[in-house]
Amino acid sequence: MTGFKLFILYPLLTPDALNLFPPTENPEYLVHKGWMERAIALAQTAGEAGEVPVGAIVVGPEGAAIAEAENRRERDHDPTAHAEILALRQAGRVLRNWHLNCCTLYVTLEPCPMCAGALVLARLGLLVYGADDPKAGSVRTVINLPDSASSNHRLSVIGGILESSCRQQLQAWFTQRRFL
Numbered sequence: 001m002t003g004f005k006l007f008i009l010y011p012l013l014t015p016d017a018l019n020l021f022p023p024t025e026n027p028e029y030l031v032h033k034g035w036m037e038r039a040i041a042l043a044q045t046a047g048e049a050g051e052v053p054v055g056a057i058v059v060g061p062e063g064a065a066i067a068e069a070e071n072r073r074e075r076d077h078d079p080t081a082h083a084e085i086l087a088l089r090q091a092g093r094v095l096r097n098w099h100l101n102c103c104t105l106y107v108t109l110e111p112c113p114m115c116a117g118a119l120v121l122a123r124l125g126l127l128v129y130g131a132d133d134p135k136a137g138s139v140r141t142v143i144n145l146p147d148s149a150s151s152n153h154r155l156s157v158i159g160g161i162l163e164s165s166c167r168q169q170l171q172a173w174f175t176q177r178r179f180l
Contacts, residue, residue: 029161032128035059035106036162038068039130040169042083043108046070047173054109054170056083058091061102067091083107084115088122100124108166110137110159116145120153128158130166 035057042055051071060066067090072081084107092098104126111119111129116138119127132141139146139157146155 032158032161036130039106039108040162040165042068042070043169050074053173054083054107056087056105056107058087059104066094080114082115084111085118088118098122104128109133109170110139110141112136113138113145119155120146120151123153124155126156128161130162131170132159
C-alpha cells in the first residue's frame with residue numbers, strides 16, 4: 001500500500017478497513033491526506049522564511065483544527081520552536097488542558113527526540129507524519145521513544161502520509177540552501 005504505513009492500529013482503523021479501498025480512496029486516508037496537505041502548506045511558509053520546512057496541525061476531538069504551527073527556531077531564536085512543540089502549546093491553551101489524548105497531530109517530518117518526548121508527555125491520541133527522518137527520527141526510524149520503557153504513554157502512529165511530497169519539499173529546500 002503506497003504512501004500509507006500503519007505502525008500501530010487505533011480503534012477507528014482496522015486492518016479490514018484498510019483493505020476495503022485502494023489507498024487513494026480509503027476514507028480514513030483521505031482525511032489524513034487533507035490534513036497533511038495543510039501541514040505541507042505550513043511547511044512551505046516556514047521554508048520561505050528561512051526555516052527548515054516543517055508544518056504541524058493539531059486536530060481536536062470534534063475533528064477541527066485547534067492549532068497549527070511551522071518551524072520558527074531561526075525567527076524566534078528559540079531551539080525549542082519546532083512546529084510540533086508550538087502546535088502542542090497552542091492546543092493545550094485552546095483546550096485548557098495539557099492532556100491531548102483526544103487529539104491528532106499531523107506533521108510533515110517524523111519528530112525528533114524533543115518532540116517525540118513532548119508527544120508522549122502530552123498523551124497525544126494519534127500522531128500522523130509524512131516523511132521518515134533518517135538522522136533524528138525518534139518515533140520509528142532512528143529510535144522509538146514512544147515504545148521505550150521510559151514512556152508512560154503508548155502513542156498510536158501512522159507514518160508515510162504524502163511521504164514523497166514531504167520528503168521532496170525538505171530535499172528541495174536543503175538543495176537550495178546549499179547553493180546560496
